[in-house]
Structures are given as structure tokens and as C-alpha cells.
Amino acid sequence: MSTRFNPFKADGHWQKIWEETGVFTAPPASDPRPKAYVLEMFPYPSGRIHMGHVRNYTMGDVLARYKGMTGHAVLHPMGWDSFGMPAENAAMEKKVHPGDWTRSNIEAMKKQLKRLGLAIDWTRELSTCEPDYYGQEQALFLDMYKAGLVYRKESTVNWDPVDMTVLANEQVIDGRGWRSGALVEKKKLNQWFLKITDFADELLEGLETLDQWPEKVRLMQENWIGKSQGLNLTFNLVGGDDGIDVFTTRPDTLFGASFVAIAAEHPLAQALAENAPRLQDFIADCKKGGTTAAEIETAEKRGFNTGLSVEHPLDPAWHLPVYVANFVLMDYGTGAVFGCPAHDQRDLDFARKYDLPVRRVVAEGDNEDSTFEGDVAYTGPGRIVNSHWLNGMTVDDGKAAVIAKAGAEGWGEGQTQYRLRDWGVSRQRYWGTPIPIIHCDFCGVLPVPRSQLPVKLPEDVTFDVPGNPLDRHPTWKNVLCPNCKEPARRETDTLDTFADSSWYFIRFASQPDDKPFDREEAEAWLPVGQYIGGIEHAILHLLYARFWTRALERIGKIGITEPFAALFTQGMVTHESYYSSERSISQDGSITTGSSRLVYHSPDEINRTAIGATLRSTGQDIEVGRIEKMSKSKKNVVDPDPMFDQYGADAVRWFMLSDSPPERDLEWSESGIEGTWRFVNRIWRLFDTIEDATGEDKAIDKLLHKAIAGIAVDIEALTFNKAVAKVHELVNAIEKAAPSASRTTAIRTLARLIAPMLPHLAEEGWAHMGGAGLVSTQPWPDHDPALLVDDEVTIAVQVNGKLRDTLTVAKDMDKDALQALALASDKIIRTLDGATPKKVIVVPGRLVNIVA
């Protein structure tokens, strides 16, 4: 009597056994087996697991389980990135404490994750909002402080007026806050910074060693660091002692200079503006300019002539006018540029507008004219012309020559410039790691003594007004100065939550009570062997984590420089969206005529047919929208829980691995999950109807061994869609095969092959077929290399490159025999129609191509 696989019993049953037997608890660091540290980016506890998490954690799980079966000591942990704004927003909206909200979310999400049947070592679970984690982070912060990698300075910051906090440059997208979407304002504040720029070169060079990272991510980080080499030089003011420092990457074009421009925020501009109301107005105008793509592209190059002049460093008699210009940025280089209009588009636009000289100094082909025509700057290579002693040099030689001369004469020096800024980590928020610093009126800024760590967040805080609850807490910030014992104040800023995620992978590897980590233990596991997460972290998290690791290395805390040996960025889970148009009804109940708004419907309210979609409740026709990332606003979210209820964990896991290559987007579909559910049951029927048969089936043997070898390769390469296809092929063949010992072996082996991907089904089948122990702890099956080679092959016979016939021959048939056989084929004789072959190309084991 055949039975159906019952995931509703099996899932919970095996999950309980895995937990009770502790099979996925990582062994001690001293374990002699090769280590496999598999890590997926830990989630923010927003409340619910979504399909993106399911995909991410399924992929990591398959690899972790496979590594376990192939004799590795596996570390596969899970934790919670649990500090951050949403908890405070929830506190404001729902009048709950951020801690309560966060911890109950963690509980709910953990329950959901467990339903996926992940092979996770839950004994190492950590949550960044707990003092046992953030206290150790404070210790690391103080280590960096002591080593001079942390500093405080007043600086212009990106201020998010909605979230009422500072944002790092990396968190400003198109001039807007990455979370709130609010237009970011400039504000001056005292801020804590981590010296990531000290590591700019290292972080850049380190990218070259990361050969198991996606090229795309490496390139994005390279661009973000933005290294450029050039010359820092001083233009002396005519009739003054001062000069203007300028950075250029084109010192070779120095003889083409026609003006110097400074940023509106440049100290010189500010000083001049004090007595010049028109300049004040101009500067105010410059600040209004937006930073979005469209605004920048259409923004006119505008300048204000200061009336000042500077001397050209190569010819003091040559004077250049000084402008304040809207296109010069204060926070890059020195906040001042020299303009060479012929060879820079912005400078040319500016020069044409203000009628400044445009002098060619790089030949464009044969064109050496000193007058430059047209409105398109020439930025290509060429010989230097109209430049006295530089004439005839290449651009590169010219750059070197000018830098050398500037150095020798003392008016400038070669300089490497980075786009990367130091990491501003101060956040004016409650729900984050308190910065362990004390401010004393007499002794200044002091670190909290180690014995007083962790600096814990106070529980009794209010969120009824905007701003930082720590700052307005009645007593928390009052503390005695550790030095003079007089009353002093705690720092009330907290750390950017990206600090929390910059070292959690180290804490996973080693979590002593009395220090952040044990060096030896951490080094045994690190670097992470395979890290998996979304591409959205390509810069922020992945750059900060690389920096933090290098900072710890520099101060002698750990012996590794790169935290993630291999990185994989998986695609999103998408779904069609469904919407109908409705007349919009404004809040007072009146109907706004002439306009309508889109009302989105969730997939479970919809009847989807091949032609269209209707609303289940009313039968109303519904528009089928784009396939896009699952999001609450589009209501195209599919919640994992009901899917587990309906199909069980394995069908959901199989869906996540099927069809789409893992780096590409995966479209969730009803028919797709139905299909994977049917397949789970097909495998079960094989396990259920296994029989003790005898006899050999060579074809099944070969296919099985090819599957063993191929699936292993696919899992290691994370090409799960290909592994899935190979399982299908094997199952298709086993189903059709007549009973034999080979077939029975194949079915038993199949349980092991699917164990990483369909672990509950595999355990259930393994037990059902009388297997000993857990299939999860079985070794990955061996394959016989001899069975991977076919002794008969089908070779193609082409005439002029076109397929005309195929021949099935012995694998090692020699060239002459193949040629003779091909020429004897009826189809070939017919195609040749009496023509004599001019040439015959024979590739043994592959094809014969007859050129007629």
C-alpha cells in the first residue's frame, strides 16, 4: 500500500531530532577536519521572514549540509542584526518598548526559520541589541580609540530631518536618506569618526585578492574608494602672502589654465563674502542646487568673479582670475580647481559662458592649433603642444614631468586622492550601541573604564517627542569623571548599526564571556568560507566589515585581513503585482474627479488564469502588473508560513533552488510550488516502493555516478538550478527503469544526494528504507570515475558545418575509421550527391565535418 509523503508530520519530527541530537552544533575549533564556515547575512528582525530570507538561507543551508557530508567541520550560525530605527519607529507608533518589540520579533522569526529545517548551530545565536554583544563592541571601539583609529570633530554632516539623525555618505542615495527618503540637509555637528580612509589603499589592494567575489562588487567598491593620482599645487595670490591649494589629475595641462575656481564653502569665499553682499547671495544660491541626476545634468555652470588673481606657478607674470563656482565641491580634493577649458568639459562650459581663454595644450591628431574651436573638450591622449618645455611629451610623461618640477621647486607635490570619506558613526538615536565615552568639563573627552563596560542602555525611555531619548533621559547621562571624579556627562550618541554587523562573523566563531573573541579560536574558523547575501550590501556592509577586520588586524587583535573569502550575491524573489484603478477618495470623503489611484491586491485575493486575473471575492477584472521585488506597498508578497502549512518545507526549499540561476531574480508562482510539491511526492514514491531486486542495470549505474559527481560540482559552485535538473534526470530514469539491484542502489543513494536540498524527505525516506542513523550525517556518496566515461558515443556528421547524420560508435574509434564510416553513411552520400570531399575534419569522440 503506497503512502504519501506527509511533510506536516515529517518536518517537525526531523527538526526535533536534529535539535535533540545536536548534529548541527559546530565542533570545537580544535577539530582536525577541514573547516567550512558558511554564513548568510543575518536578518534584521522586522517581524516576519520573507521569501528573500527563505531563498538566502536555503542556499546557505544546502552548502552547509553538503560540507558536513563531505567531511568538513561546519560552522553555520544565525543571529540578529537587532539595533536600528524601525524599533524606535514602532515604539513611537505603537507605544511599545523597542526592546520588547525587537525581542518578540526575533522569537516569531526564529520560529519561522526553524520551519525551514535549517542546519544551524543555534547554540551560537547572537543578537546585537543585547549587552553581551554590544558591550564587547564597546570594548573593540575603545581598542580602536586607543590606537588612534577613532576621532571626534565638528563637521558638516548629512542630516536626515525625518529620522532626526546623521547619515554616512554611503547612506545618502540621490540626496535622500536611504531609509526615510527625506531630502538630506547639511548640518554642523560634533561627530565620531572611524578612520576608514587610513585603510583606503589597503582596502583597494585587498580587492585583488578576493578572487571568489563577484567582479561587480569588487568594481563597485573600487569606484567607491575612488583612488586618483595627481598633483597638489599652490597658486599664489597676486599682492598677498596667501595662496590657493588646488588638486588636479591633469598637471600636464597646466599651460592650458585660464582660471582658478573655488567652492562656495571654501574658507576664502566665506571670508570674501563677509564684505560682499552679492557674493553672499551667490553662495546662498549655490547651496540650493539639488543633487539628483537630472538636476546635476541640467545645472548650469555658474561663477562669481572675486576680482582676485593668482600667479601661474610656471610663469609668475601670468595672472589668472579667481572665481567662486557652483560646480566645485568643498568635500573633494582641496575645494578648489584650476580650469583648463580645452581638455575638461565643465571647464569649457564655464569658459565659454564667461568668455575666458581656451588654449589647446594636447594635440588632437594633427591639430596643434592653440585656439580651440567648438564646445566639446578633448580629453583623449596625444602629444603636448603650446606648453613650452613640455612640448612633444605624451600626456603621461607630461604629468610626471610637472609633478617632478613642482616637487623640486616646492610649489606642489604628487598626491593620491580618494573619494572615500571617514566613516561617521555617531547616531542621535536610542536603539543602538552607546558610544563608551565620557565628557568632563575639566578633563575633556575620556573613554569609559573597561571595568564599567558594558555601558547599558536605560530601559525607562520615552518616545513621545522627536529627538534622542538618551539625551533627554533625566539621569542616564550623569556620571562621574573616571579621572577627576567630578560630575561629567556620558556621550549620548549611539553607534551606526553598521558597526554591529562589521564583526558579528567573528563573534560567531568565538564567543567568550570576558572578551569580544578568542583570537586563536576565531582564526581557526575565519575567514568565512562562503558568505551569501543581497547585492544591496555591496558597498555599505561589505566595505565596513572589511575595514573593521583590517582595523583589528592592525591593532594586533586578529591575524586575518579579509573577513569573507568567497562572496555570493543572490537575486531577489519577485512576483507579479495585481492592481485595479479606483477613483481616489480624499480624507474628507469627497471624490476627486479626473484622477484615480492604483489599488494593489495580494496574490491570495486573486484568481489567476492564463488570460488574466479576477478578484476572488467579487469576480472583478484585475490588471496584471509587472513582475517585481516582493514588497508590502505592491502587496505582491507571499508569506512563507502558509506555504509551509500547505506544501511543507522541502517543496518550498526545492522551489527556491529550481529553475532560476541563484544570482538572478526568482519569480514565485503558484504553479511552480505545485510542481515542486508533485516532485517531492514522486521521489517519495520511489522510496516507498523500493524492492530487493537483483541484476545489473548499466545505464542506471552510469547515470547515478554521473549525478553524484555532477551534483557535487553544482552545489560547490552554488549552481543549484543545475543540481536540481540533474536530480530530475536521475529520478526520471529510475522511474522508467525495470527493477534491478542497480535501481535499488540508485534509490538508496538518491536519499543521500537530495539530503542537502530536501532534508526532511531524505530523512523520512532513509528511515523508511531501513537506513542506519541520520541521512544528514551520512557521507556524501563516492562515485566511480570509470562509470563517468561512456564507452559508446554519438558523434555528429556534418557536411559544410551542417548536421546531416549521427553515428553511434565506440568511444575510442580512431580518425580513419570514423572518416570511413561517415563517408559510407547513406545520408552523407545523398547529401554529397557525387561531389568529392575537399577536406574532412575528424574530432574523435565528437564529430566528422566533411568540406565539399
Added chain:
RNA sequence: GCGGACGUGGCGAAAUCGGUAGACGCAGCAGACUUAAAAUCUGCUUUCCCCUGGAAGUGCGGGUUCGAGUCCCGCCGUCCGCACCA
């Protein structure tokens, strides 16, 4: 504007070294079983044609080669990142 990736049936895709394009899955069609349905099973499914066969075909146009989805040149399109970076 700069940088990058991608483009293959109705759909998701595969083709690892330049060697039989479309494995595998979804959807669809036909059939079997069934009173019926579900489930399951079998077969078909790139397009076109003068259909025991033939022609075309991997975004478009060229090129290299006995042979190109794969390599080279030039376009077009889609997506992603950065962006007044001197």
C-alpha cells in the same frame, strides 16, 4: 556622462575547452486510468515548408574559422552601480 552585466522557444533556463542549440522545469495539447474529478501515468510541444524529408534559427549588421550561442568589430535594447570627483 562614466563604469559594468545581460539579451537563447509561450515562460524560467541548459549548452564547463569554438564541435549534434533548446537538457531540466513550468505552461499547453492529445491520450490512458476513472461514473466523474483530483491524483497518477504515456506521448507531443523552436518556427516555417512542397513533411519517410528539408529550410531557417541564440537582439541586429559584419568578420575570423572546416565549424560561432560561445571569439573579434560596429550597432540596438534591458537592467544595475556611480555621478559637477577636478
